[in-house]
Amino acid sequence: MRDLNDLTRPTVPSGAIQERMTAETEERRGVVGPAPALPDDAGAPAGLRTALGEVVAGLAPQIVELSHDIHDHPETGYEEHHAVAAVADLLRRHGIEPEVGVYGRDTALRAEIPGGGDADAAAAGSGESAGTIAILAEYDALPGIGHGCGHNVMCANSVGAFLALAALARSHPGALPGRVVLQTTPAEENSTAKEILAVRGMLDGVDAAIQTHSYAHDVTHQTWLGVRRLRVIFHGVPAHAASQPFMGRNALDAATLALTGIGLLRQQMLPMDRLHAIITDGGQVPNIIPERTELSIMVRSKYLETLKEIAERVEEVLHGAALMTGTGVEILTSEYCNEVPVRDNGPLLTSWVRSQRERGRDPLATGVLPETIAAGTDFGNVSQRVPGIHPLIKVTDRPDVALHTPAMT
Structure with a gap:
């Protein structure tokens, strides 16, 4: 029972929720079984995979140092200047000159390992390309929290993988039949930068793309929701809130009704779909009827069809709030602001x-984690263009630590 004499602090969410979810995850793991893995004799030879593992082990201190450096200098979207400089510096120390500021974004970086194996020559003779794989990285932080989504680890993973492959190409000529591209991307949290970069050519000539995400478990495939972002402005008429409130049109009332309508709409949504909204401008002082309010809204859904439908219903709620209050409403969006669901490629997974198991890790199979803990990522916009994977990497031994919280940092 809460102490009604001290309501200055919030309640702490019950640990029973996380305990029950953890227990159910283990139960489903037993039912679903292990994740499918590539046979040992398929793909790259075992000896080459072992050599690559040894290279990674040698690079580990530098990879960890990069992760810690980015963690200690958190930067929000499109402001990742320290992070991109740190990545560029590490690449140069290994003899790789990156391009910084690619595709019109100051904090986007690209580097490349050219193909040079026997397969290249064979492909050249057949007129077919040996292929190009892109390793993506992101490094933006959350405002007020820092790296509560583990992007510092994700960036270090990707840069480390790229450096390891570059070293393998030098020590084992012909080991890489095709090109490998490292592409860092800014602003995953507050934008859909990968969509912008893709439109500007980031994926031109790329045959597949990979990127991991930090989490409390190794997970082969998890549901990633599509996202539509809306910026909403209600326009009212200011008035003295005491002497002549009847001469005003209250933009804050409109925002309040909009939030209420959005809350009621959630009942008619799929269990894994989500709606979140905040008021970013609610007026200046209480004795003036607010002339302007602004909301930031995110619509999330597993399917593109339901994402479109929910977004349309949200717009109806916003129009209704404007009608009820006599205010005007602007619904602002951008062709680059939408994230689409991730489509993981089975063979790549x-x-x-197999790679994870060779390192003593056992990823959860598809279907073990509940869809109700799904999130969103602009990697979905990549995976709908080229084959790709976005598996989760365990970075903590505490299953109760959630993303986007200070505890995750």
Whole structure:
């Protein structure tokens, strides 16, 4: 029972929720079984995979140092200047000159390992390309929290993988039949930068893309929701809130009704879908009827069809709030602001699972984690263009630590 004499502090969410979810995850793991993995004799030879593992072990201190450096200098979207400089510096120390500021974004970086194996020559003779794989990285932080989504680890993973492959190409000529591209991308949290970069050519000539995400478990595939972002402005008429409130049109009332309508709409949504909204401008002082309010809204859904439908219903709620209050409403969006669901590539996932098991890790299979803990990422916009995977990497031994919280940092 809460102490009614001290309501200055919030209640702490019950640990029973996390305990029950953890227990159910283990139960489903037993039912679903292990994740499918690529056979040992398929793909790259075992000896080459072992050599690559040894290279990674040698690079580990530098990879960890990069992760810690980015963690200690958190930067929000499009402001990742320290992070991109740290990545560029590490690449240069390994003899790789990156391009910084690619595709019109100051904090986007690209580097490349050219193909040079026997398969290249064979492909050249057949007129077919040996292929290009892109390793993506992101490094933006959360405002007020820092790296509560683990992007510092994700960036270090990707840069480390790229450096390891570059070293393998030098020590084992012909080991890489095709090109490998490292592409860092800004602003995953507050934008859909990968969509912008893709439109500007980031994926031109790329045949597949990979990127991991930090989490409390190794997970082969998890549901990633599509996201539509809306910026909403209600326009009212200011008036003295005491002497002549009847001469005003209250933009804050409109925002309040909009939030109420959004809350009621949630009942008619799929269990894994989400709606979140905040008021970013609610007026200046209480004795003036607010002339302007602004909301930031995110619509999330597993399917593109339901994402479109929910977004349309949200717009109806916003129009209704304007009608009820006599205010005007602007619904602002951008062709680059939408994230689409991730489409993981099955064969690539089996290769990743084998790699994880060779390192003593056992990723959860698809279907073990509940869909109700899904989130969103602009990697979905990549995976809908080229084959790709976005598996989760365990970075903590505490299953109760959630993303986007200070505890995750």
